[in-house]
Structures are given as structure tokens and as C-alpha cells.
Amino acid sequence: MFKNFTGFHLVEQMHKLRQSNRFNPALLKKKSLGLIFVAIIVAVLWFLPTESFGIDGLTAVQQRIIAIFVYATLMWVLEMVPAWATSVSIMVLLLLCTSDSGIKWICDPAAGQLLSYKQVMASFADPVVMLFIGGFVLAIATTKTGLDVHLARVLLTPFGKKSENILLGFMLVTALFSMFISNTATTAMMLTFLTPVFKQLPEAGKGRTALALSIPIAANLGGMGTPIGTPPNTIALKYLNDSEGLAMGIGFGQWMIFMVPLVIVMIFIAWTLLKKIFPFSQKTIELKIEGEMKKGKETILVIVTMIVTILLWMMDTVTGINTYTVALIPFAVFALAGIVTKYDLEEINWSVIWMVAGGFALGYAMNGSGLAALVVRAIPFGNFPPLLIVLLSGLLCYGLSNLISHSATAALLMPILVVVCMAMGDKLAAVGGTSTVLIGVAIASSSAMILPISTPPNALAYATNLIKQKDMVRMGIIIGLISVVLGYLVLFAAGSLNIV
Numbered sequence: 210m211f212k213n214f215t216g217f218h219l220v221e222q223m224h225k226l227r228q229s230n231r232f233n234p235a236l237l238k239k240k241s242l243g244l245i246f247v248a249i250i251v252a253v254l255w256f257l258p259t260e261s262f263g264i265d266g267l268t269a270v271q272q273r274i275i276a277i278f279v280y281a282t283l284m285w286v287l288e289m290v291p292a293w294a295t296s297v298s299i300m301v302l303l304l305l306c307t308s309d310s311g312i313k314w315i316c317d318p319a320a321g322q323l324l325s326y327k328q329v330m331a332s333f334a335d336p337v338v339m340l341f342i343g344g345f346v347l348a349i350a351t352t353k354t355g356l357d358v359h360l361a362r363v364l365l366t367p368f369g370k371k372s373e374n375i376l377l378g379f380m381l382v383t384a385l386f387s388m389f390i391s392n393t394a395t396t397a398m399m400l401t402f403l404t405p406v407f408k409q410l411p412e413a414g415k416g417r418t419a420l421a422l423s424i425p426i427a428a429n430l431g432g433m434g435t436p437i438g439t440p441p442n443t444i445a446l447k448y449l450n451d452s453e454g455l456a457m458g459i460g461f462g463q464w465m466i467f468m469v470p471l472v473i474v475m476i477f478i479a480w481t482l483l484k485k486i487f488p489f490s491q492k493t494i495e496l497k498i499e500g501e502m503k504k505g506k507e508t509i510l511v512i513v514t515m516i517v518t519i520l521l522w523m524m525d526t527v528t529g530i531n532t533y534t535v536a537l538i539p540f541a542v543f544a545l546a547g548i549v550t551k552y553d554l555e556e557i558n559w560s561v562i563w564m565v566a567g568g569f570a571l572g573y574a575m576n577g578s579g580l581a582a583l584v585v586r587a588i589p590f591g592n593f594p595p596l597l598i599v600l601l602s603g604l605l606c607y608g609l610s611n612l613i614s615h616s617a618t619a620a621l622l623m624p625i626l627v628v629v630c631m632a633m634g635d636k637l638a639a640v641g642g643t644s645t646v647l648i649g650v651a652i653a654s655s656s657a658m659i660l661p662i663s664t665p666p667n668a669l670a671y672a673t674n675l676i677k678q679k680d681m682v683r684m685g686i687i688i689g690l691i692s693v694v695l696g697y698l699v700l701f702a703a704g705s706l707n708i709v
Contacts, residue, residue, distance in 0.1 A: 240289040251280045264587045268321025271580040285617035292614045293560040296567020332569040336533035337447040343536025344437040345557045348390040359502035372489035384431030392428040396666035414490035419483045421675040425666035433655045434472045441619035441654040445647045461532040462523035467703040568620020581628045590632035595640045606650045610657030641704025652696035659685035
């Protein structure tokens with residue numbers, strides 16, 4: 210992804226390392242056994258008598274969707290294949306076994322309400338996917354013109370030469386970039402800028418560790434600031450705004466009103482902790498960022514388009530143009546101007562898009578087949594304490610996201626939580642409403658940064674060999690838990706004040 214991006218070589222090395230590990234004989238054997246285990250569990254669920262599930266009125270089609278959901282859960286949690294590959298297989302299974310274009314002798318109307326094959330396939334062209342693509346295109350354009358490097362240099366200059374201030378500068382700039390550009394690409398770029406800084410600092414000091422840790426922490430936290438900052442945010446927005454579901458109509462600017470202040474507060478908390486736990490022995494640093502912004506009409510067009518796009522995103526309630534439509538404006542402008550070419554489109558992170566699309570297809574299957582409504586009637590969610598739902602969803606998401614893909618965690622939990630929230634109705638008002646539950650999952654996901662495998666930014670920073678795993682775990686737990694608690698408090702306040 211983003212081959213033009215400063216620091217892409219770091220991302221490339223990370224992917225090559227992960228790829229080489231997949232062919233480890235011991236790992237292959239483990240994965241083979243895992244696949245057999247998943248196949249047995251899914252087969253049992255698939256062929257059990259429908260009465261065994263204890264859900265009145267369960268059809269054969271709905272039973273298959275339960276089996277496919279369990280398949281998705283196990284495959285995403287165990288990560289025996291890449292998350293996007295699991296998503297693609299989910300869509301294929303739904304099309305073949307539960308849709309009106311499936312295998313003729315099993316997709317019979319007598320088996321239950323069939324899914325529309327067009328709707329399953331439309332998951333890949335969901336408006337949220339267009340939002341992703343718009344964000345990727347903006348990142349590609351800023352990279353090609355060198356605008357990203359220029360912005361980093363300009364934004365870091367005011368922080369001077371004092372080591373602690375430079376640490377804060379890098380964190381704030383990383384967080385800002387992560388709101389609009391891929392967290393992975395932002396981390397790779399900022400770590401590249403830090404390479405000459407690391408050389409200036411003494412090996413015996415803790416300043417190197419502070420700087421190396423600051424980038425993934427800021428990238429993970431910064432992603433919370435906007436709906437396009439990280440996939441779980443966009444997935445949450447999709448379910449919150451779904452016209453056939455919750456239909457809450459939360460806009461880009463509305464999201465930023467309560468999330469950006471949270472990000473800023475968390476960055477300052479993280480900065481305070483980092484400089485206390487890993488103090489600099491060298492008090493000043495000479496900062497030099499290599500690279501120049503291209504001069505010309507193309508760069509001016511990118512700057513103007515970015516400003517207009519961000520303003521339209523923040524003023525969606527005024528203009529009436531929704532977030533998803535705005536996302537395609539820069540795509541059209543850059544394509545017509547020749548700034549983004551067909552070769553640049555190959556750099557879009559299609560694996561993330563397929564990952565998200567598979568989750569959406571699963572969500573549609575639960576609702577389109579009537580399974581969600583059936584579960585609501587079968588399980589008395591309305592009797593559950595609202596605080597219990599918030600705590601369980603947040604803790605489950607936080608725990609899973611530290612071990613598997615954040616996108617997979619959100620794609621797995623969101624459809625279930627939508628069903629729970631709709632069943633609970635007005636009861637959730639006591640904890641800030643439905644938005645507290647769904648956006649809370651997105652916050653918990655971004656706060657999960659304990660291990661090198663927790664997020665790509667963590668993996669990139671760990672690969673610098675300047676961070677010990679115990680340090681990453683310690684900071685990840687402290688900052689992650691503070692972020693989750695503060696995040697839910699902000700959501701409760703926002704919901705109580707009707708901001709969301």
C-alpha cells in the first residue's frame with residue numbers, strides 16, 4: 210500500500226516477514242488442524258436439526274447463516290488465513306447457500322427467506338466503502354505531491370529543539386495525519402523522519418524508546434478522531450446511519466466534535482506518561498526532515514481539494530451532502546486532473562475493503578433473512594442492564610482487538626450489538642444511547658495496542674528494535690485502559706447532551 214509514501218520500505222518489510230512466517234512447517238501444521246476443527250464445528254451447526262437451537266421458527270436458511278457466522282468468528286479469531294480472505298469466503302458461502310442465486314437444490318424458497326444476491330454483492334459497493342476509497346485517494350495525492358512531508362516539516366517546526374517538546378510535536382502531528390491517512394502509512398512516514406533523530410540520541414538513554422513508542426500510540430489514538438481514521442469507526446458509522454436500521458444520521462463533523470477533543474486529551478496524557486517513564490538524557494535534538502513539496506498547479510489543486518473536502522465533511526448538516534458523497538469528490542477531481550492514475554489505484558488497500566465488505570454482507574444476512582428479528586424475540590435483551598451491555602461489549606472488543614484485526618473485531622461485533630441495541634430500545638438512554646455502545650466498540654478497538662501484533666503501527670515500531678515488548682505491553686495497558694474509560698465517559702456525556 211502507498212508505494213510512493215515516505216517510509217513504505219518499512220511497511221514492505223513487515224508484510225514480507227509476515228508472509229515468510231505463513232510458510233513455517235510447524236505453523237502450517239497448526240493451521241491445518243485449526244481448519245479441520247473449524248470445518249467440524251461448522252458442519253455440526255449446519256446439519257443439526259433446527260429444533261436444537263431452541264429458537265422458535267428458525268428456518269434452514271437462518272441456520273446456515275448461524276453456521277456461517279460461527280465460521281467467520283472462528284476464522285477471524287484464529288487467523289488461519291488473512292482476514293480479507295475469510296471475508297471473501299463469507300460472501301461466497303452466503304451467495305451459494307442462502308441467496309436467490311444459490312445452488313438450486315438447497316436454496317429453495319421452502320428453506321426460508323432467501324437473501325438477495327444483489328444485496329450481498331452490493332456490500333462491496335456500500336457507501337462506507339466509497340468513504341474508504343476517498344480517504345485512500347486523498348492520501349495518495351498528498352504523497353505524490355510531497356504535501357505530506359511539507360506539512361510534517363511545517364507542523365513540527367514550532368516545537369523547537371527541546372527533546373520533550375519534539376516528542377509532543379511528533380505525537381500531535383502523527384495523530385493529525387492518522388485522522389485522514391492510513392495509520393500504517395502515517396507510522397511508516399513518521400518513523401522514517403525519526404531515523405536521523407535516533408542516531409543523535411545516546412544508546413543508553415530512554416529517549417529513543419519514548420520516541421519509538423510515541424508514534425504507534427499517537428497513530429492508534431489519532432485514528433479515533435474522524436470516521437475515516439480507522440475501519441472500526443467507519444463500520445460503526447455505517448450501522449448508526451443505516452436507513453433500514455438505527456438511522457441516527459451522525460455526520461462527519463458531528464463525530465469530530467466529541468472525538469477530536471478526546472484524542473487531544475489522550476495525546477497529552479500519553480505524552481506525560483512517556484516523558485516520565487522514559488525520560489530523555491539529552492535535552493535538545495536537531496530535527497531535519499528530508500524531502501520537498503512539488504511546486505505547480507497539481508499541488509495547488511490537491512491543497513484546495515483537500516481543504517474543500519474537509520470543510521464539506523464538517524459541514525454536511527449545512528450543505529446536505531453526506532459524508533459518503535463528499536468522499537468521492539476528490540477521487541473525481543484527481544482522476545480528471547491526472548493526479549491519480551490507474552496505477553495509483555493499485556496502491557489502495559483493497560484487503561481492508563474486502564474485509565469490511567464481508568462484515569457488511571454478514572450483517573445484511575442476519576437482517577435480510579429475518580434471523581436478527583428472531584433472535585430479538587428469543588433472547589430477552591430488553592431485560593439486560595444497560596451498563597452490563599456497555600461493559601461487556603467494550604471489554605470483549607478491547608480484548609479481541611489486542612489479538613486479532615481491529616476491522617475483524619468490529620465487523621464481528623457490530624451486527625450483534627445492533628440487534629441488542631434495537632431490542633433494548635430506550636433503556637440505553639441511561640448510558641448515553643445506542644451510540645455509546647457502537648462508537649464505544651470503535652474506541653475500544655483503537656485503544657487496543659498492547660502487543661506488537663495488536664496493530665500494524667505497533668508492529669512497525671517494534672521492528673525498529675528500539676522497543677522492548679514489556680515496555681510496549683506496559684504503555685499499551687495503561688494508555689489503552691485510560692482511553693477506553695475516558696472514551697465511554699465522553700460518549701455518555703455526548704449522548705446525554707444529544708450531540709449524538
